[in-house]
Amino acid sequence: MKFDEFSKARLKITVIISLISTIILSAFGGTVYYFYKEQTVLEISDELKSIAFDIARKIENSKFDWVVMNSIHLPENTYACIYNYSTGMLFYKNKVCDFNEAFTGFKVIENDVVFGMKITKNFDHYHIYVGRSLIPVMVNLNKLKLILLYSVFAVSGMILVFSYFISKKILKPIKVAMDKQEQFIQNVSHDLKTPLSIISSNLYLMKQKNFQNIDKNLSTVEKNINYMKSMISDMLFSAKIGTGKKEKINVNNLIKQLLEEFSPQIKEKNIKVNLIEKSQLTLNINNEDLRKLLSNLLENAIKYNFENGFIEITIDKSGISIKNSGNLIKEEEKEKIFERFYRGDSARSTKGTGLGLAIVNDIAKHYGLKIKLNTTKEYNEFIIKV
Secondary structure, eight states: OOHHHHHHHHHHHHHHHHHHHHHHHHHHHHHHHHHHHHHHHHHHHHHHHHHHHHHHHHHHHOSOHHHHHHTOOOOTTEEEEEEETTTTEEEEESSOOOOSSOOOEEEEETTEEEEEEEEEETTEEEEEEEEEEOHHHHHHHHHHHHHHHHHHHHHHHHHHHHHHHHHHHHHHHHHHHHHHHHHHHHHHHHHHHHHHHHHHHHHHHHHHTTTSSOHHHHHHHHHHHHHHHHHHHHHHHHHTTTOSOOEEEEHHHHHHHHHHHTHHHHHHTTOEEEEEESSOOEEEEOHHHHHHHHHHHHHHHHHTOOTTOEEEEEEETTEEEEEEOSSOOOGGGTTTTTSTTOOOGGGTTSOOOSOHHHHHHHHHHHTTOEEEEEEOSSOEEEEEEO
16 A cells, blocks of 8 residues: 555544544533533522412411512522512512513523412412523533533544544554555566566577577476466465365374375485374364465475485374474574565575465464474474464
């Protein structure tokens, strides 16, 4: 993935996360504000209603109307008025109620909320009004609105920064995969370009010789064609790992079969092979995948071994160990040895595709096997843990 594409993807993820977060936070803030406002108004309404009923009760129990107002205790910013329409008298406390018409229930008048009710005593009609200014409440609500607004902006800003950094982690596996794919294409192009150039050169030489004394040229062409066929075969196999049917396979028997198949190469280098079977090992795995995993490890153990060297294979219930003498893998190469097309110094003189151990690693990962490489002054050891 190119840097500009990666940056665009990070920016898109950041914007999407921030936008969604802002919408959620705004909705949450709006909900908090709405319910707080409704709860505040409800509490005021209940209190005004309670005061009005208390006044009504006192009127019913009092002989003199004017005495009632002196006995009422009103909260801050609250006022009360009593109209006696029979006598045309008005009693009030804290504020005169100058209403154009009589009403019952709740009503918002300018910046006040007022509760009105009507009672009858001795055939006289009384209207009771209890009101409270909403200005202090609105001041508090405006403060809450600003706090919620600033909080949404602040948290959204933090989420914006956080999402920008987290988007890097989200995209990291994709970026790594794309970088590997790009590197893979470059390596394939480079590795195929070389044999194609050699084949082209040898064909040109063969034409110049009028196809006489061309045995060496044909051998070179054949060798490079086989190399390309081997590389393509490995790439195709790598693409279909894990697609085959699983079955229970006896690892001990399969290793013996592979040693028999590799016996000409083993005899050619006079390599001593020691197979130690501590127990029988059975795996539920695709036969072709397991065969490729083990054959690649054994082929490496033979290919990079010395004349008169040794290979020691140990099988137990926990897994397989393959030790071999020969060209030792350097400490700095351990992390790279399973990468595609990587060839260590010991492998540069050998015509290999550079995909063998990468395929081994891919198969192990797919089936949940753990692969480990140990090196000493005497041998390399590949361990497959089940």
